[in-house]
Amino acid sequence: xxxxxxxxxxxxxxxxxxxxxxxxxxxxxxxxxxxxxxxxxxxxxxxxxxxxxxxxxxxxxxxxxxxxxxxxxxxxxxxxxxxxxxxxxxxxxxxxxxxxxxxxxxxxxxxxxxxxxxxxxxxxxxxxxxxxxxxxxxxxxxxxxxxxxxxxxxxxxxxxxxxxxxxxxxxxxxxxxxxxxxxxxxxxxxxxxxxxxxxxxxxxxxxxxxxxxxxxxxxxxxxxxxxxxxxxxxxxxxxxxxxxxxxxxxxxxxxxxxxxxxxxxxxxxxxxxxxxxxxxxxxxxxxxxxxxxxxxxxxxxxxxxxxxxxxxxxxxxxxxxxxxxxxxxxxxxxxxxxxxxxxxxxxxxxxxxxxxxxxxxxxxxxxxxxxxxxxxxxxxxxxxx
Numbered sequence: 001x002x003x004x005x006x007x008x009x010x011x012x013x014x015x016x017x018x019x020x021x022x023x024x025x026x027x028x029x030x031x032x033x034x035x036x037x038x039x040x041x042x043x044x045x046x047x048x049x050x051x052x053x054x055x056x057x058x059x060x061x062x063x064x065x066x067x068x069x070x071x072x073x074x075x076x077x078x079x080x081x082x083x084x085x086x087x088x089x090x091x092x093x094x095x096x097x098x099x100x101x102x103x104x105x106x107x108x109x110x111x112x113x114x115x116x117x118x119x120x121x122x123x124x125x126x127x128x129x130x131x132x133x134x135x136x137x138x139x140x141x142x143x144x145x146x147x148x149x150x151x152x153x154x155x156x157x158x159x160x161x162x163x164x165x166x167x168x169x170x171x172x173x174x175x176x177x178x179x180x181x182x183x184x185x186x187x188x189x190x191x192x193x194x195x196x197x198x199x200x201x202x203x204x205x206x207x208x209x210x211x212x213x214x215x216x217x218x219x220x221x222x223x224x225x226x227x228x229x230x231x232x233x234x235x236x237x238x239x240x241x242x243x244x245x246x247x248x249x250x251x252x253x254x255x256x257x258x259x260x261x262x263x264x265x266x267x268x269x270x271x272x273x274x275x276x277x278x279x280x281x282x283x284x285x286x287x288x289x290x291x292x293x294x295x296x297x298x299x300x301x302x303x304x305x306x307x308x309x310x311x312x313x314x315x316x317x318x319x320x321x322x323x324x325x326x327x328x329x330x331x332x333x334x335x336x337x338x339x340x341x342x343x344x345x346x347x348x349x350x351x352x353x354x355x356x357x358x359x360x361x362x363x364x365x366x367x368x369x370x371x372x373x374x375x376x377x378x379x380x381x382x383x384x385x
Contacts, residue, residue, distance in 0.1 A: 002056070002057040002058070002059050003037070003056065003057070003058050003059065004058075004059035004061070004062050005058075005059075005060075005062055005063065006062040006063070007062075007063070008063065008138075008140070008146060008177050008178075011063070011140050011175060011177065012140055012144045012145075012146060013144070014144070015140070015142070015143060015144030015379070016144050034056070035051075035054060035055050035056040036054065036055045036056070036378065036379065036380060036381045037055065037056055037057075037058040037171075037175070037379055037380050037381070038051040038055045038056070038057055038058060038171055038380070038381045039058045039060050039112070039116065039171035039175045039176070039380075040057050040058065040059055040060060040061075040113070041060050041061060041080065041081055041109070041110030041111075041112045041113030041114075041116075042061065042083060042107070042108030042109050042110045042113060043108065044104040044107035044108050044109040044110075044113065045104065045109070045113065045117055045119075045346045045347070046346075046347060046348070046350075047287070047288070047329065047345035047346050047347050047348040047349075047350075047353055048113075048116075048117055048170055048344075048345070048346060048353050049113065050349070050350040051350060051381070052350050052351060055381050058171075058175060060080055060081040060110070060112055060113075060175065060176070060177075061081045061110070062081060063079040063080055063081040063177055063178075064079050064081040064082045064083070064086075064110075065078065065079050065082060066078040066079075066082060066086070066087065066090055067079060067178060069090060071094040071096060074096065074182055074183050074184065074185075075135065075180060075181065075182050075183065076090070076091070076180070076181060076183065077136075077178060077179070077180040077181075078111055078178070078179060079111075079177060079178050080110065080111055080112025080113075080115075080175075080176040080177050080178060080179060081110050081111075081112060082110060082111050082112075083105075083108055083109070083110050084102050084104075084105045084109050084110065084111065084114065085105050085106070085108075087111065088105060091183055091186075092186070095185055095186055096183045096184065096185055096186060097183060097184065097186040098133060098181065098183055098184075099123045099126075099127035099128075099133070099183075099184045100120040100121065100123050100124045100127060100128065100129050100130050100132070100133055101120065101121025101122050101123035101124065101219075101273075101277055102114045102119060102120065102121060102130070103119055103120075103121045103277045103278070103279065104119075104277070104278060104279070105277065105278070106274075106278050107278065111179050111181075112176040112177075112179065114130065115130065115134065115137070115166055115167055115176060115179060116166070116168070116169060116170050116171050116176060117168065117170065117344070117346070118130060118131075118167045118168025118169075118344075119290075119346075120316075121276075121277045121315075122218075122219035122221060122234070122273060122276060122277065122315055122316065123218060123219060124316050124319075125217065125218070125219050125220050125315075125316040125317050125319070126216060126217060126218045126219070126236075127184070130167055131164055131167050133181050133182050133183070134150070134163050134164075134167065134179065134180070134181060135150050135151060135163070135180040135181060135182055136148070136149060136150025136151045136163055136179070136180040137149055137150060137162070137163045137166050137176060137178070137179050137180070138176075138177050138178040138179075139166065139173070139174040139175055139176045139177055140174055140175045140177055141173070141174040141374045141375060142174065142374060142375030142376060142377055142378070142379035142380060143375075143376070143377075143379075146177075147162075147174065147374070149161075149162035149163050149166075150162070150163040150180065151180065165370060170353065170381070171380055171381060172371065172375070172380050172381055172382055173370060173371060173374045173375060173380065174374055174375065174380065175380070187218075187236035187237050187238075188237075188238060188239055189236070189237065189238065189239035189242050189265075190218070190234060190235065190236050190265070190269055190270065190273075191234070191235050191242050191245075191246055191263060191264070191265045191269060192219075192232055192233065192234045192235070192263070192264045192265075192269050192272060192273070193210075193232075193233040193234075193235075193246065193249055193250060193253065193261055193262070193263055193264075194230060194231075194232060194261060194262045194263075194264060195230065195231040195232075195233065195253055195257055195259065195261045196225070196228060196230060196257075196259030196260050196261070197228050197229040197230070197231055197257060197258075197259055198227070198228045198258045198259055199228060199229070200229055200298075200299060200302055201299075202228075202229075202256060202257065202258060202259075203222055203228070203229035203230075203231050204222075204295070204298065204299070205256035206231050206253050206256040206257055207220060207222055207231055207295070207317065207318065208256075208295075209252050209253050209255065209256050210231070210233045210249065210252070210253050211317055213248070213249055213252050213253070215235065215245050215248060215249050216235070216236075216237070217233055217234065217235065217249075218234040218235055218236040219232070219233075219234035219273070219315075219316075220232070220233055220234070220316065220317040221276065221313060221314065221315050221316075222298075222313070222314040222318065223281075223312070223313045223314070224302075224306075224312065228259065231253075232272075233249060233253065234273065235249065242265075246263055250263075276313075279322070279324075279346075279347075281311065281313065281324070282311065282324040282347065283311075283324070283326070285326075286311075286324050286325060286326050286347065287324065287325050287326075287327065287328060287329040287345065287347050287348035288322060288323070288324050288329075288345070288346045288347035288348070289322070289323045289324075289325075289329050289332055289343040289344065289345050289346070289348075289355065290320060290321075290322055290343065290344045290346060291320065291321040291322075291323060291336065291341050291342065291343045291344075291356075292319070292320055292341070292342060293314070293318060293319060293320055293321045293341070294318065294319065295317060295318030295319070297339070297341075298314055298318050298321075300339060301321060301339060301341070304335055304338075304339065305323070305335075308325075309325065309326065310323055310324065310325045310332075311323070311324040311325075312324070323343070324347075328348060328349060329343070329345045329348040329355060330351075330352065330355065332355055332356075333355045333356065336355050336356025336357065337356050337357060339356075340356075340357050341356050341357065342354065342355065342356040342357050343355035343356050
């Protein structure tokens, strides 16, 4: 049976002798030989939120709701089980948004799950990723202690930067219960330049020109297409100067193109990026793996993938690759290891969520020390498997 606390106090009680069940009735606390816990929010990332047989799900959806929102200060605080859709609605009423474009909103992604998975969307190219907007966290550690790190205001630099350690921790250091973010005003207008490139070399040249255009590119994605590659360059800002910016951008990028370019605006443009952020290009039941990357490594990876039945999209100017395949994600293990890359499985069967090469040496030693301090009895699943 899954555990589903309805309050922070009830979650803490699970780890103590006066443990309560989901209805507030007295129960035995988790025993030393209980299965390890895997916190889960909205279940939008089954490769990360589906427990193996040796783990038990800790449902966090009962801890939901916006605790505080001060539009004038551009900050908000919400419980970890709050769905991103609810947050977006509240922010939109005040013309604000989360610029790092957290993905999988329509699939039910939550704030806690987004932080635990360390996920950002296309907007991270210009504004920075999730870690640049997370101000503070509260979480329950492996002994039931409520730990607070960071704060609810932008100017807060006191203490060890524990919130950053929770990003991408996948629930291994504790169960996130409340998070604070800073937000930005939403730009009044968007436009996207679609560039058809005849070859990867041409596409990378065009991407480099777009990145160096000094036009404050909002998003920069690259994807293979029939007979070549498509480069997507998104701009955001004032509507009255958008046409002039597009003209400058088209002129600079066109010098590297043999193919055609097209401008998208309005509903079609917004729909394009909405589908990108929902991974609508990934067929149902396929696996999806995130691979941290640098632009200089795209060519080698493409050379290894071009004859394989693997869909891919390079986001954030080549800082991340998303690889989709019909079979189990473990089929990518050898390839990633060969190229000394790591992969995080978002969609796929339960099991090893990490593929390829992961941080070794000092990085693992540091993680182990933090894990021992926050979860000395190993109540939560391990981050790397």
